[in-house]
Amino acid sequence: xxxxDVQLIKNSAVFWGLFTVAFFAVPYTQLDHMLLMSGDISxxxxxxxxxxxxxxxxxxxxxxxxxxxxxxxxxxxxxxxDNHFGTSPAYLIPRAIVGQADTAFQIWYLFGxxxxxxxxxxxxxxxxxxxxxxxxxxLIFAFALPVTAHSGHDQLHYxxxxxxxxxxxxxxxxxxxxxxxxxxxxxxxxxxxxxxYIGFFxxxxxxxxxxxxxxxxxxxxxxxxxxISAVFANQFTRLPYAEKIKLxxxxxxxxLLTALLFYPYFQVSVLYDAKRxxxxxxxxxxxxxxxxxxxxxxxxxxxxxxxxxxxxxHEHQMFVGAVPMLLAIGxxxxxxxxxxxxxxxxxxxxxxxxxxxxxxxxxxSFWYFFAKLPLASAIRAMTRIILVFLFPVAFLSAVAIxxxxxxxxxxxxxxxxxxxxxxxxxxxxxxxxxSKAEWRNRLAxxxxxxxxxxxxxxxxxxxxxxxxxxxxxxxxxxxxxNHGLPTLNGYSGLYPPGYSVEFGNDCAELPQRIRQxxxxxxxxxxxxxxxxxxxxxxxxxxSGCDADWFADRxxxxxxxxxxxxxxxxxxLEYAGRDISANxxxxxxxxxxxxxxxxxxxxxxNKPVRLSWRVxxxxxxxxxxxxxxxxxxxxxxxxxxxxxxxxxxxxxxxxGRKLQLSIVQEFVFWGHDVxxxxxxxxxxxx
Numbered sequence: 011x012x013x014x015d016v017q018l019i020k021n022s023a024v025f026w027g028l029f030t031v032a033f034f035a036v037p038y039t040q041l042d043h044m045l046l047m048s049g050d051i052s053x054x055x056x057x058x059x060x061x062x063x064x065x066x067x068x069x070x071x072x073x074x075x076x077x078x079x080x081x082x083x084x085x086x087x088x089x090x091x092d093n094h095f096g097t098s099p100a101y102l103i104p105r106a107i108v109g110q111a112d113t114a115f116q117i118w119y120l121f122g123x124x125x126x127x128x129x130x131x132x133x134x135x136x137x138x139x140x141x142x143x144x145x146x147x148x149l150i151f152a153f154a155l156p157v158t159a160h161s162g163h164d165q166l167h168y169x170x171x172x173x174x175x176x177x178x179x180x181x182x183x184x185x186x187x188x189x190x191x192x193x194x195x196x197x198x199x200x201x202x203x204x205x206x207y208i209g210f211f212x213x214x215x216x217x218x219x220x221x222x223x224x225x226x227x228x229x230x231x232x233x234x235x236x237x238i239s240a241v242f243a244n245q246f247t248r249l250p251y252a253e254k255i256k257l258x259x260x261x262x263x264x265x266l267l268t269a270l271l272f273y274p275y276f277q278v279s280v281l282y283d284a285k286r287x288x289x290x291x292x293x294x295x296x297x298x299x300x301x302x303x304x305x306x307x308x309x310x311x312x313x314x315x316x317x318x319x320x321x322x323x324h325e326h327q328m329f330v331g332a333v334p335m336l337l338a339i340g341x342x343x344x345x346x347x348x349x350x351x352x353x354x355x356x357x358x359x360x361x362x363x364x365x366x367x368x369x370x371x372x373x374x375s376f377w378y379f380f381a382k383l384p385l386a387s388a389i390r391a392m393t394r395i396i397l398v399f400l401f402p403v404a405f406l407s408a409v410a411i412x413x414x415x416x417x418x419x420x421x422x423x424x425x426x427x428x429x430x431x432x433x434x435x436x437x438x439x440x441x442x443x444x445s446k447a448e449w450r451n452r453l454a455x456x457x458x459x460x461x462x463x464x465x466x467x468x469x470x471x472x473x474x475x476x477x478x479x480x481x482x483x484x485x486x487x488x489x490x491x492n493h494g495l496p497t498l499n500g501y502s503g504l505y506p507p508g509y510s511v512e513f514g515n516d517c518a519e520l521p522q523r524i525r526q527x528x529x530x531x532x533x534x535x536x537x538x539x540x541x542x543x544x545x546x547x548x549x550x551x552x553s554g555c556d557a558d559w560f561a562d563r564x565x566x567x568x569x570x571x572x573x574x575x576x577x578x579x580x581x582l583e584y585a586g587r588d589i590s591a592n593x594x595x596x597x598x599x600x601x602x603x604x605x606x607x608x609x610x611x612x613x614x615n616k617p618v619r620l621s622w623r624v625x626x627x628x629x630x631x632x633x634x635x636x637x638x639x640x641x642x643x644x645x646x647x648x649x650x651x652x653x654x655x656x657x658x659x660x661x662x663x664x665g666r667k668l669q670l671s672i673v674q675e676f677v678f679w680g681h682d683v684x685x686x687x688x689x690x691x692x693x694x695x
Contacts, residue, residue, distance in 0.1 A: 020141075021141045024141050024142055024145050025131060025141070025145055028145045028146070028148075028149055028429065029124065029127050029145075029148075029149075029152075031433060032123075032127075032149055032152070032153050032433060032436065033120075033123060033124070035433050035436070035437045036123075036153050036158065036433075036436050036437050037119070037120055037123050037153075038120065039437065040158070040161075040439075040441055040443065041116060041119075041120070041443070042443075044113070044116055044446070045445070045446055045447075046443040046444065046445060046446060047112065047115070047116065047443065047444050047445070047446050047449055048116075048119050048161045048162065048164060048441075048443065049161060049162030049163070049164055049442055049443070049444065050162055050442050050443075050444050051444045051448060051449065051452065051481055051484070052478065052480045052481055052484060052501070053162055053163060053164070054162060054164050054444065055449065055484045055488065056091070056484055056487075056501060056502065057092070057094065057164040057165050058111070058112070058115045058164070059484070059487055059488060059491065060088070060091065060092065060093060060094045061094050061097075061098060061101040061115065061118065062101075062105075062111050062115075062491060063075070063078060063491060064094070064095070064098045064101070064102065065098075065101070065102055065105050065106075065111075066491060066494075068102070071494045072491065072494070075088065075095075076088045076089075076274045079487075079490055079491065079495065079496040079497060080486075080487045080490065080496075080497055080499060080500035080501075080502075081498070081499075081500035081502070081505075081506050081509075082469055082496035082497055082498055082500075083496065083527055083543070084506045084527055084530065085277070085281070086274045086277045086278050086281065087500065087502065087506075088274050089274035089275045089277060089278035089284075090278060090284075090502035090503050090504040090505075091165070091502045091503045091504075092165035092205050092206055092207070093203070093206075093271070093274075094165065094204070094205075095203045095204075095271070096168070096171075096200050096201070096202075096203030096204035096205075097118065097122070097167075097168045097204050097205075100117075100118045100121045100122070100125070100168075101114055101115065101117075101118040104117040104118065112446055112449050112450065116446075119164065119167060122167040122168045123152050123153065124152075125168060125170045126148075126151060126152040126168070126169050126170050127148045127149070127151070127152035127153075128148070128170070129169075129170035129171070129172075129173050129174050130144075130147060130148035130151035130152060130170075130173040130401065130404055131144045131145060131147075131148035132173075132174065132177075133173030133174055133176065133177035133401075134147045134148065134173070134177075134404065134405060134408050136177045136181070137177055137180065137353045137357075137405065137408075138351070138353065139405075139408040139409075139411075139412060140408075140411070140412055140415055142411060142415060142424065143407075143408040143409075143411035143412045143415065144408060146337075146407060146408065146411050146428065146429070146432070147404035147405060147407050147408035147411070148404065149432060149436075150330070150331075150334045150337075150400060150403060150404040150407055150432070151169075151172075151173065151400045151401055151403075151404040153436045154330050154331055154334055154400055154403070154436065155304050155306075155307060155310075155327075155329055155330060155331045155435070155436065155439060156304075156327060156328055156329070156330060156396045156397055156400065157397065157400070158306065158436070158439050158441045159304060159306050159327035159439075159441065160327070160394065160397060161441045161442065161443075162441070162442045163394070165205050165207065166205055166207055166208055166394060166397055167205075168204040168205065168208075169201070169204075169205075169208050169397055169398070169400075170201075170204075171197040171198060171200050171201025171204065171208070171209070171212060172201065172208065172211075172212050172215075172398050172401050173401050173404075174193075174197040175193075175194045175195075175197035175198045175201065175212055175216065176194075176212070176215060176216070176219070176357065176401060178190045178191070178193040178194035178197065179191070179194040179216050179219055180219070180352060180353050180356050180357070182194055183219070183220070183223045183352060183356065184351070184352040184353075186241060186242055186245040187245070188242075188245065188246050188249065188257055189257070192257055192260045192261065192264075194216070195261070195264050196260070196264060198212055198213060198216065199264050199267055199268055199271075202268065202271060202272075203267075203271055206275070206388075207389065207391070207394055208394075208397060208398060210385060210386070210389055211394070211395045211397070211398040212398055213385075214364060214395070214398075215360050215364065215398055215401075215402075218359070218360035218363045218364050218367075219356045219357070219359070219360045221360075221363060222355060222356055222359035222360055222363065223352070223356060224238060225359075226355055226359075275388070278504070279384075279388070281530075282504065282506070282507065283615075284388065284504050285387050285388070286381075286387055286388060286389070286390040288378060288381055290390055291377075291381055291389075291390050291392065292370065292373065292375070292378075293321035293322045294321075294322050294325045294326075294390055294391040294392055294393050295368065295369075295370035295375050295377060295392050295393070296326070296328060296368055296369055296370060296392060296393050296395070296396075297320065297326065297369070297370055297371070298369070298371070299317040299320065299326075300320070300326040300327075300328040300393060301328050301329060301330075301396075302317065302329050303317050303320070303323075303326050303327055303328060303329055304327050304328075304329040304439075305323070305324075305327060306327065306439050306440055306441055306442075307329070307435075307438060307439045308438045308439065308440060309434075309435060309438045310329060310332075322391075322393075325391050325393045325394070326393050327393075328393055328396040330396070330399075330400065330403055331432075331435045331436070332435065333428065333431045333432050333435055334403055334404075334407055334432070335403075337406070337407035337410045337411070337428075338402075338403045338406040338407050338410070339406075340406075340410040340413075341405070341406030341407055341408070341409035341410035341411075341413075342358055342406050342409075344409055344410060344413045345358060345406065345409045346358075348413075353405070354409065357401075357402050357405045357406075358402065358405075358406060360402065361399060361402035361403075361406075364395065364399070365399075367380075368392050368395060377392060411424065411428075452481070452485050453485065453488055453489065453492075455485075456472070456485040456486065456488070456489040457489055457492075459550055459551065460489060460493070460550060461548060461550070464495070464548060465546075467546055468495055468546055468547075468548050469495070469496050469497065469498060469543070469546045469547045469548065470486060470489065470490045470493075470495055470496070470497040470498070470499070470547075470548055470550065471486075471497060471498040471499060471520055471523075471547050471548065471549050471550065471552075472485065472486035472489075472497070472499055472550045472551055473513075473514065473515035473517075473549070473550065473551030473552045474512065474513060474514050474515070474593075475514075475515060475551050475592070475593070477592075479511065479512040479513075479514075480501045482499075483499045483500060483501035484501050486499035487499055487500060487501065498520070498523050498524075498547065506523075506526060506527070506530070507526055507529075507530060508522065508523075508525075508526035508529075508611070508617070508640045509522075509523060509526065510522070510638070510639060510640060512656055513656075514590070514593045514595065514654070514656050515551055515552045515553050515590055515593070516552075516554075516595070516654040517549060517552040517553065517554045517555040517556075518642035518653070518654070520544075520547060520549055520552070520555065521540075521544065521563075521565070521642065521643075522640060522642055524540060524543045524544055524547070525540065525565050525610070525611070526611075526640075527543075528540055528543075529567055529611050529613075534565070534566065534567050534611065535566070553590055563642070563643035563644075564607070564643055564644040564646070565610045565611065565642075565643045565644060566607075566609045566610065566611065566644055567609055567610075567611035567612055567613040568608075568609035568611070568612050568613065568614070568616075569613045569614060570614065571614065571616050571674065571677055572608065572618070572674055572677075574678065574683040574684070576604060576606070576608075577672070577674065577678070577680060577683055577685065578683060578684050578685060579602055579603045579604030580600060580601065580602055580603075580604075580608065580645070580672055580680065580685060581600070581601045581603070581685065581686075582598060582599070582600060582601075582670055582671075582672065582685075582686075582687070582688035583598070583599040583600075583601055583650075583688070584596070584597075584598065584599075584688060584690055585597035585598060585599045585652060588654065593656055593657075594656070594657040595654045595655060595656055595657060596654075596655050596657055596668065596690055597652060597653075597654055597655075598620065598652070598653045598654075598655055598670060598688070599650050599651070599652050599653075600620065600641075600645055600650060600651050600653065600672065601649075601650045602645040602646065602647060602648065602649055602650065603648065604647060604648070605647050605648070606647050607644045607645060607646050607647050607649075608641075608644065608645040609644055610640070610641040610642065610643050610644050610645075611641075612675075615675070615676070616674055616675055616676055616677050617640065617641075617674075617675055618641060618672060618673070618674050618675075619638045619639060619640050619641065619672070619673055619675060620638070620639040620641075620653055620655070620670060620671075620672060620673075621635045621636075621637060621638055621639075621670070621671050621672070621673045621679075622635070622637050622639075622655060622668055622669060622670040622671070623635050623636070623637070623668075623669050624666055624667070624668060624669070625666070625667050625669045625689070626665055626666055626667075627664070627665025627666070627667075631669075632666065635671065635673070635679070637655075638673075639653050639655060641653075655668075655670070667689045667690060667691055668689070668690045668691075669687050669688070669689050670687060670688045670689075670690070671685070671687045671688075672685060
């Protein structure tokens with residue numbers, strides 16, 4: 011057999027052998043031979059919903075890829091979350107073959123490991139890694155601890171665009187060949203179509219590479235930025251005319267595809283004023299301890315426990331593992347000494363630059379100055395950047411492996427020491443998972459309580475009767491999707507204005523959601539439109555629903571801000587308790603002793619709402635004023651309005667009380683202008 015053929019067989023054995031062992035040791039075992047699903051019964055099922063909606067749309071059973079049938083009839087709700095368009099083929103094909111949505115989702119999830127592994131292997135080979143070094147680096151990129159730690163965030167799973175785009179961009183900067191730039195941008199756009207988060211972090215890495223390249227060129231005396239840019243521009247102008255036309259067409263198509271993808275997200279930012287505030291982003295900025303934290307690893311959970319006090323701790327699982335970290339450090343030291351090409355300074359330099367840019371020390375981070383930029387302002391969980399950092403870690407690890415391979419005494423040790431240690435570390439982890447049977451049973455239970463013989467155009471609205479509101483919301487979304495019906499229910503990264511996230515079986519949420527939509531489209535006073543929507547709604551599991559009662563109540567929007575003197579006419583009164591569907595409620599009456607009504611909505615985005623927190627026996631706050639309840643209708647002059655507030659038993663304790671107040675959003679709190687907060691003993695009477 012020719013030597014080339016023998017080498018090809020050996021290379022294939024390394025590529026497929028390492029992947030197969032890792033695949034069965036990590037994701038396939040974690041899914042317990044297809045009996046379990048990745049993630050929990052909330053976010054994973056939400057991501058599955060988006061994929062299934064694409065399938066149902068192609069089957070003609072869903073009306074839109076953008077205006078989805080939850081949070082109905084609010085538009086562009088796809089823009090509240092990721093879209094999965096770029097990964098949909100990996101779902102649609104098995105969905106059409108096996109016919110079972112949950113099994114197709116498992117196949118989609120498992121195939122993501124191969125796509126990531128193959129892309130990383132190819133990219134590392136393009137960056138001059140040996141076959142073995144590229145395979146080890148690909149293992150790290152596809153199977154490292156942060157991948158499993160974020161397995162519940164299925165929208166982040168497909169990352170194949172990261173190594174492919176990065177490798178092409180390195181070649182573009184090195185060779186000034188615009189075909190590589192076109193390839194880099196194409197993989198970037200595809201990555202955005204897979205997941206906005208990873209696409210954004212990839213864009214950051216490419217920008218960091220460009221900065222490192224410019225800095226390095228300036229340091230070497232290659233002229234200013236204008237001179238550097240001119241070199242690339244001249245390379246483009248020297249191309250044959252046909253080549254320039256082809257590249258121009260490619261760039262225009264990629265630009266149009268990007269605009270098409272981001273149009274719904276742009277609409278969401280405009281229509282819903284969707285922004286992430288720094289206080290929310292700051293809780294998920296990487297800390298030093300984040301890079302040593304993995305609560306899911308059976309090897310490292312004990313050392314992770316020493317890092318206490320991290321907000322949003324589940325988002326800070328950024329430890330890449332001891333073996334990859336040591337390999338990457340070794341690769342950085344060796345590459346710094348021996349590197350002659352551009353790949354090492356660009357990849358390692360971009361990693362260092364982004365580490366510094368996104369690190370939060372004592373609540374201070376350079377990222378604060380970038381967080382308000384248009385695209386960046388929508389990204390809140392910056393800790394997820396670790397899934398992109400895995401490629402520089404994989405590259406540096408490959409550099410170390412390349413060096414070790416040259417040491418004759420290390421060749422066999424590489425195979426029998428490093429690989430087992432990697433696989434041991436990657437597989438010794440217990441990620442969040444859920445039962446496939448539970449997914450099916452929940453959907454079956456939701457189907458059973460849905461009334462039969464619904465009229466065409468019916469709108470489903472399920473009460474929240476379980477322990478977790480978001481699980482009930484996703485149950486309703488899936489039931490509606492399977493029947494081709496819209497629903498007022500919904501769960502996503504954002505919510506329409508005025509929605510109560512948790513409402514239990516309080517039927518006041520039904521007219522509230524309809525009125526919020528009519529206010530959103532400027533038709534709040536359109537009683538005919540209100541009644542038309544109301545009559546289509548089929549409430550399921552609620553108590554106290556009375557369409558006539560809802561229709562007779564006044565619901566208007568104030569075009570001004572209420573003064574403190576006007577606000578002082580409001581007071582809070584305890585009106586009793588209620589237990590229904592295993593949920594406890596307190597009944598609150600808001601009285602208005604003034605001579606003018608207080609509107610339920612606000613045309614200037616300053617609505618009046620009920621808010622509450624928990625305090626201990628000494629009056630010390632145990633939570634912030636984070637909870638809200640919108641007014642179900644206007645508070646009449648010299649009248650009142652009744653509201654139901656859900657009581658969370660897990661916060662109960664000796665002497666604890668529920669403290670309630672009124673707020674005029676973005677203006678002032680009732681307790682700051684003289685309205686006495688209402689305090690209710692938390693323990694049931």
